[in-house]
Amino acid sequence: MLGFLSARQAGLEDPLCLRRAESTRRVLGLELNKDRDVERIHGSGVNTLDIEPVEGRYMLSGGSDGVIVLYDLENSSRQPCYTCKAVCSIGRDHRDVHKYSVETVQWYPHDTGMFTSSSFDKTLKVWDTNTLQVRSHSVIHAGVQWHNHGSLQPQTPGLK
Secondary structure (H helix, E strand, O other): OHHHHHHHHOOOOOHHHHHHHHHHHHHHOOOOOOOEEEOOOOOOOEEEEEEOOOOOOEEEEEEOOOOEEEEEOOOOOOOOOEEEEEEEEEOOOOOOOOOOOEEEEEEOOOOOOEEEEEEOOOEEEEEEOOOOEEEEEEEOOOOOOOOOOOOOOOOOOOOO
């Protein structure tokens, strides 16, 4: 690492090279937390996760079974080893469940009372976190593999 920094400082290395090397080092250093587990709700693979950005307390997961689960990451037991519990889920029996695999779940950037999900069923849904009801539903004819609303700006009523 020091060699990369020295070469970069001397102008011998491209900044992108250092960035890639550091990203690779960090990825290779990842490991699972041995003290924390997550309650298993999905019947098959998990495709997407998103932790709410305000408190970092709640996590959404979307699975290949079409199910969306909301977890509480807080250690309320105060035990060193604990399992994060599912607060609620949008399961197969929910009327608005995705028909196919959920590819992306994401907290709404300006209001954690909402989140979005997209699926191979060609839909993008905006959910009310408190009621687990769909607030908005869009059909995307080409299908949805990923969505991002991080660049959306809140709208001020009366302004265009």
